[in-house]
Amino acid sequence: MRTLNLGILAHVDAGKTSLTERLLHTAGVIDEIGSVDDGSTRTDSLALERQRGITIKSAVVSFVIDDITVNLIDTPGHPDFIAEVERSLGVLDGAVLVISAVEGVQAQTRVLMRTLRRLRIPTIVFVNKIDRRGAHGERVLRSVAERLSPAVVPMGAAYGLGTRGAGFAPYDGTETAFVSGLAETLADHDDALMAAYLDDAAVLPYGLLHRELAAQTRRAAVHPVYFGSAITGAGVDALITGVKELLPASERDAEGAVLGTVFKIDRGPAGEKVAYVRMLSGTVRTRDRLTFGRDGAGKVTAISVFDQGSAVPRESVEAGRIAVLRGLGGVRIGDTVGGTGVTGVTARTGVSPDGAEHSRVSPEHFAPPTLETVVVPCRPADRGALHAALAQLVEQDPLIDLRQDELRQEISVSLYGEVQKEVIQATLANDFGVEVTFRETTTICVERLTGSGAAFEIMGKDHNPFLATVGLRVDPAPVDSGVEFRLEVELGSMPFAFMKAVEETVKESLFQGIHGWRIPDCTVTLTHSGYAARQSHSHGVFDKSMSSTAGDFRNLTPLVLMSALQQAGTAVHEPMHRFRLELPADVYGALLPVLARLRAVPRTPSTRGDAYVLEGEIPAAQVHELEQRLPTLTRGEGVLESAFDRYRPVTGAIPSRPRTDHDPLHRKEYLLRVVRRIAGG
Incomplete structure (x- = not known):
């Protein structure tokens, strides 16, 4: 049987969760359609989702259309929870973008469509709520063409808009205007079809055009548009036909090597970690030992597969399906399961030499959060419990970006908006029993280099107390290029472990620039290196006071890097x-x-x-x-x-951010805090 991983995306309140319910009902999975207002929908299972009437977490349900198993992923529509959409995009074969016939194209609609087009995810547009007062057909269609994509194909005509009797009449190829418009749109994306169209548009049979429509939809070159109502069911049968005929369902290789992608992490009733995995190839069975991420491994203790609207226990899961795997304790969102490396959204938690913890995420598709706030426990005794609870939330949503300041005993989180803050507060109280308040929400800035700078410190000279020589040059880099670490010294000039220590510390230190903000884009070059070779006393015991360690390089690198940054200069x-x-x-x-x-x-x-x-x-x-x-x-x-x-x-006063490290910008204080061995005064 073929499979199709289908995402339902929309601006908040466009009706995508209601559409999910209608699709499940039409497919025979549920007998009664749930209500968002009543909190009875299949995919909004969290208490908070039912209370607020919005989707907060992405959810997976499954149903069958003829010979196609559709794994449907209902994603949040509120922009504060765009991270949930972010993680779902990497597992989709196709998408349905839902637009309200009343409100039309909205801010989040444009963000989603731009991303879908950039990633070339085949997308069908469904204009919902045609039965609502104020619904528009032609105006919304023009707005879709003007603001989302000019390559849209209306697949039928809506009638009775704004009334309970509103409906949708799909075109069947006998409408001259539709066939002519379809041929013209498709010809814009295919040279052979354009030549035939220019030669004689009248001879292009509808069967040929329909096959070409399916091919171009699967290439994300054009976007079919359907109208309907999730509440009354109008137009939904036509939409299901479009999903079946126009989106790319396929068979996967169940006999190949195991390969999958983790796109969601949750916790089970006993607190155990649960991984949602899209299986790309191969078959996983219970008790199989799987590798994941860069160096993780674990034994699969239980498998659930989505089938007819529910997650059903199974002994195995094959390619093409979405599975819930238990037993992979160290797995993280974005990990490749069964392969090597990390795909999708890479999220790791790193600890800097001073013990300050940062969760690090590399977003692939959407802008990062631009707001942050300090989370304050109402009871000081809950400080440890708060950290543990937030660490679990970061597992499930890496873009929360936990930032711990050990010096001030404060924890801050990154946010997309005020609604997300309210949800975090309610989740901490309801799920973890930790009552919190928040400091004022502030904006997250970045620093960019205004020039180039270089600095070095030589082992045994100029009051360098570390058994290490490090020289670094920093240069500006294009926006969104990231941090690149280069070598200007020979690879064998010192042990690789020491070079790796310098590189890791550089990237960790760049989370706090001259003004305390992250420096996201720059090139850092190692220009000087040196170390004291391993030495021992006559009795053969290793002596740290005579031999370099990775710690020497980790402690010296921030001093050298900040000196280079000060010479280069940064702008907030x-x-x-x-x-x-x-x-x-x-x-x-x-x-x-x-x-x-x-x-x-x-x-x-x-x-x-x-x-x-x-x-x-x-x-x-x-x-x-x-x-x-x-x-x-x-x-x-x-x-x-x-x-x-x-x-x-920034114009005017330059905003700064309190540092969470030992502040290598102030050498004396830094050395007092980190040096355990001071050589030569």
Whole structure:
């Protein structure tokens, strides 16, 4: 049987969880359709999800369409939980992007579609809620073509919009206008078809065009559009037909080598770690020993496979399926199971030489969180329990990015927004019994090099107390290129373990630049190296005071790196959001001074009927205030979309961030804290 891993994505409240319920009902998996408002849906299983009526965690259900097993992943729509969507993208064969026929294309819709197109994930668009008052058909279709992708193909006509009798009539190839438009759209993406179309569009049979539509949809070149209602079921049968015929279901190699990707981590009733794995090839059986990540390994103690809406215990799971594996205690999100290396979202927890802990994540598809806050336990005695609880939350959501300051005994977390903060607070209280409050939410900036710099320290000279020689040069690097470590010394000039210690410490230290912010992009070159060879006394006992250790290099490297950074200079950059604001024309003048005070940079507005459409950019730190003030300023008629765009240099006072390390910018204090052996005064 073929399998299709299908994602349901949407802006919050577009109706994707309701659509999931309708699909399960139509496929015969459930007898009654659950309600988001009543908290009775199959995929919103968390108490918090039922209380709030929103999806917080991605969930997997399975159903069968003819000879295709569909593993359906319902993802959160609220932008604060974009990390859940992030982790699901890597396991998808195709997607259904849900849009409300009332609200139309929204901010999160655009972010999702840009990402789906960039990753070339085959996508069908479903315009939901055609039965709701205020629903639009042609206007939403134009908006999809203008703001999401011009290569859209309406697969039928909606009728009775805004009424309970609203429905969808799929085209069957007898409609001249539809066939002509389909041929024109498909010809734009295929030279042979274009030649045939230009020769005589009338001779292109619909069967040929439909096959080409399926091929181009699977290449993510075009996007079929269906209309319907998840509540009434209108258009859902046509959507299911489209999923079956147009998206790329396939058979996998169950006899090959085991290979899978971990896209979600959860905890079982007894606190055991549970890994959600998409099986790419091979077959896994209980009691099999699997490797994962870079050097992890564990024995599979239990397997569950999604079948007809539920996770069912099985003795094995084969390629193409999504499985829940137990027994892999050290597994993390993004790990490759059965292969080598790490794929998808790489998340690791590192500990710097001073003991400060940082969870590190390399996001693949979406912008990182731009906000952070300090989490404060209401009872000081809960400090240890708070750390343990947050560590578990980081396992499940690496983009929370736990940052522990041992010096001040504080823990901070990264956030996408205020709703996520409220959910973390409720989760800590409900699941772990830890009551917390938060400090004021602040913006996460980054530092970028403004020039190049170099520094070195020679073993035995200039009050260097470490048995190590380290020289480093730092150079700017293009945005989003990451940190690259290079060697300008010969690879054999000192033991590889010492070079590795320098490289790891450099990358760890760059989490806190001159002003305390992470330096995400730069090139660091090792220019000088030297060490004291292993020496022993006459009785043969190794003597640390005479021989270099990796600790010498880990302790010296931050001093050298910070000296090089000070010579190079850094500039602090703040996150900026692009915004799109629809508002009544008569309030435009009153809004401009507010935007100026919030340091927004608007562009020239355009008109849409009796409304203005204003686009521009605004500091991420000011978005929340604009959202709060907008209803009053626009009589409740303003509609704001915003999404992260870029970092730009801070103007005015330079914000700094308290350091969590032993502060290598101040040499004397640093040495007092880290040196256990001071040679030569």
